[in-house]
Amino acid sequence: MKRQARRTLARALGLAALPFALSAALAQPTQPGRAPVTEPEIRYQAGGSPLAQEDMHQNIDPKAPPMTKAEFDKGRQIYFERCAGCHGVLRKGATGKPLTPDITMAKGTEILKVFIKYGSPAGMPNWGTSGEMTDAEVDLMARYIQQVPPVPPEFGMPQMKSTWKVVIAPEKRPTKKMNNYNIENIFSTTLRDTGEVALIDGDTKKIINIVKTGYAVHISRLSASGRYLYVIGRDAKINLIDLWMEKPDNVAEIRVGLEARSVDTSKYKGYQDKYAIAGSYWPPQYTIMKGDTLEPLKIMATRGMTVGDQEYHPEPRVAAIVASHFKPEFVVNIKETGKVLMVNYADINNLNVTEIEAAKYLHDGGFDVTKRYFLVAANQSNKVAVIDVKEGKLVKLVDVDKIPHPGRGANFTHPRFGTVWATGHLGSEKIALIGTDPKKKDTAWKVVQYLDGQGGGNLFIKTHPKSKNLWVDTPLNPDAKIAQSIAVYDISNLDKKPETLPIADWANLGEGAKRVVQPEYNKAGDEVWFAVWSAKNQQSALVVVDDKTKKLKAVIKDPRIITPTGHFNVYNTTHDIY
C-alpha cells in the first residue's frame, strides 16, 4: 500500500517535470565551444527509467562521502530519471562514461560537481546551468555517484510466472472473427502517460477500444496471421490483444523484467503465431513465450563480452528484435556488447544461437525491401550494421552521420541508385540513403546520398510501396516550429527541397508541446497518420494526411487520446512494410 503510494507520487512528479524540462531546455542559451551533444540526444537518452521506483540491494562503502538514507533515495531517483539512460544501471558506462566508485572517488566531490553542473565537451549535459538541477541536487548527485551502485533485483522464471495472467484461455476465445472491423487497417496507438493503447479503426477513424497496458508502450507488433497484437511497456509489461473478439481486448499479460523495449513473434512458415519473444533492459535478458498465452518458456541472459575489446559487460541491454522470414530465427540486437544474436526457435530446449559481431551500441533497425538484409543502427559508433539473415553473417558496417535513429527505416527505389534503405539521425539533420541491391557493386551497402532534413531530433522516417513520398519527423528538435512540422520529399526527384507541412497547426489544439511523431501509412498506402503529442494535461490528437495531395484529411480528437506517441498499422506491421 505504502509502496504503491510512493510509486504513484514519483510517477506524478516525473510527469510534472517533463514539460518543465522541455521549456528549460528551450530557454537555455547555447554556450559557444561546448557539448557536441545536441538537445535531441539529451532528450532521447536522458528519458526516465522505470527502475527509479524499484527497491534495490545496497552495499555500504565507508570511504564514500556520507549520505542519509533520504538523500540516497533521492539520488537514486534522480539517477534513474536522468543518468541511467547513458551511464547504465550499474554505472559501467554505455553512451556515457563509466561512473563506478573507483573512478568517481578518485575524482572527488568538487570535480564531479563541476561536470554535473556545467557539462563537458565530451557530451555530458549541463544539468546545473540548464536549470534542471539545483546546486543542492548537483552536490547530492556528486556524492551519490561515489556510492556503490545499488543493484536492482533479478527477474527470473518465478517472478515472471507470478506476473503472468491468462485473462481468456485460448479454448475460450473466438474460433473466427467476431466483429465487422477491417482488422488489417486497425491502428494501435500508444497513449504514453496513461499506460494504454488506443485501437483505432483506420476506415472510420473511430476508437474501437482503449486497452490497459504497461507504462509508455514502446512498440506494437503483430503475430504472423495478423490476429494477435503484442504491446510492450517500458516497465516490461507485455499485453496480448485478440483482434478477433467482438471488442478486441487483453487476453493475456506478463512482465518479463523491470524495464524493456522490444517484442516480436515467430514469422517463419510452420511457426506462425507459435512464439513471442521480448527483450529486456533490466535484467539484461530475452524471454521466449508461447504465442497465444505469453507463458514464459525460456529465458536467456545477455551478460558477456563486448565486441572488439572483448571485455565483460554486466548489463548488455536488449535493443531491437525482428523475426526472420527465411529461417525459424529471431534477430536479437544487444546494445552494449554490439552483437547480433540469431536465435533459432526450432528447438528451444536445445537452443541454437549464432552470435554475429557488429558494433557498439546497437539500437533499432529494419529489413531491406527483400527482407533478407537487416540494417541496424550502432548509434554511438555512427554506423549501420548490415546483417544477412539468410546466411547469418555481417555483410558490412556502413558509416553514416551522427547518432542514426532509423526506427525501422524506409525502403524505396531511388531514380539513380535503385533500391535504398533510409535512416534519419538524432544528432544531425541528415537523412542517409544506403544502397541495398547487392548486385550493384558500386552502390551496395554504401551511403549513396544524404538528404538535408529540417534539423536533428528525427525519430521516424516512412514511405510505402504505393507512394512517391518520403515523410520525416523531427519531434525532439528544440525548435518548436521544426518539432511541430513534417518534411516530405519527392522520391522521384530527391534533389528537390522537401515540402514542410505544419501538422500540429492543422490539429488546431491551442497551447502545448505538440510534437509531431511517427508517420505511419494505412493499409492501402494512400493515407499517412501522425500523432500530435502534447503533455498529459493538454489536448493531443492524431492527424491523417492524404498521401497524394499532402492535404489534411482528418483530425482525430477524443478526451481519451492522451499523450499519443507511436502508432502501428496492423497490416504494414504484420508484413514489415516500411
Next chain:
Amino acid sequence: MNIRTTTLALAVAGGLLATAPARADEALAKKHNCLACHQIDKKSVGPAYKEIAKKYKGQAGIEAKLADKVKKGGSGVWGPVPMAPNAAVSDADLKTLVAWILKM
C-alpha cells in the same frame, strides 16, 4: 668510434633527458586529476595548458600566484566554469606542475 657517431649518440641521449621529466610531470598531473578537466593543447572543461602558458608566461611572481589558484580553485578568468579547489596537492607537487605548464 668516429666523432660523428659520438655527437649523434649524445644528441639522442640529450633528447631522452629532455622528455623524461615532461612525462613524469604529466603523470603527476594525471595523479592529481588535473587531466579530468584540462588537456595540453585543447580546451576541455577547463582551458588548455598551452593557452595558460601563453597568457601568463614571463609575468613576475606568476608561479606563486598560479600555485595558489590551483590549491584554492577559482573562476571567471576563462569563463563561468569554476576550477575545483585542490587542497590535497603538496606544495612541492604544485610547484612542479605550475613550472611544467608554464614551459609549454
